[in-house]
Amino acid sequence: MKSLKTILLATTLTAGFGIFMGTTDAHAESLYKVKSGDTLSTISQQFSGDNSLIDYIVKDNNISNKNMIFVGEELTIRTAEEAAKDATPKQTQTAPVQEEAVQATPAAETATAETTPATTSSAKEWIAQKESSGSYAATNGRYIGRYQLDASYLNGDYSEANQERVADSYVAGRYGSWEAAQAFWLANGWY
Structure with a gap:
């Protein structure tokens, strides 16, 4: 009986150790x-x-809008090697386009932003001018208003007050500040 307990204990410990070592x-x-x-x-x-x-990241974490993630959200991230194993032709084609968008920032815009320190109001106004020429009535497909927000964010209320409120909330949640949103816009051509 004692030898049977010893064998079971040893087998259990070995299996547990194997699982532990195998998961790294x-x-x-x-x-x-x-x-x-x-x-x-x-x-x-x-x-x-x-x-x-x-x-x-979008697929693995079931993100419905890849332009909207939230502070504190936990995301599962694949390694680059793991992603390369699962690459499909569509994903292979989209990566260079996204990289071009990052590289397409005009040097004059970057230089202007670097030499002029942005304040919250100037960064906010700068984005409004780039997105809609400052018009609350501007539309571009599903993007509405002065800050070209997705219509779903505005919940049918396209008033100036709601556009301001939703834009402030969106920027605070996604970038932390209008200055950070402006820096992202300069690097990517959108915010």
Whole structure:
């Protein structure tokens, strides 16, 4: 009886040790907690050095709007090697386009933003001018108003007051400040 207990204990310990040792490299994913100012692009850049992980982050975390993530949200991030194994032709084609958008920032706009320190009101106005020439009535498909917000964010209320309120909330949640949103716009051509 004592030898049977010894064999069972040894078998259990060996199996547990095998499982423990086997899980360190079996699934090389990371868990990332979203911080203020993060975007899927900056997270992908952090983990892979380019925008190649954006579509995988969206898919793996069931993100319905890839332009909207929230501070404190925990995202599962694949390694670049793992993503390369699962690459499909569509994802291979989208990565270069996203990289071109990052590189397409005109030097004059970047120089202006770097030499003139932005304040909240000037950064907010700068984005409004770039997005809609400052018009609350501007539309572009599903994007509405002065800050070209997705119509779903405005919930049918396109008033100036609601546009201001929703824009402030969107920028605070996604970028942390209008200055950070402006910096992102300069790097990517959108915010």
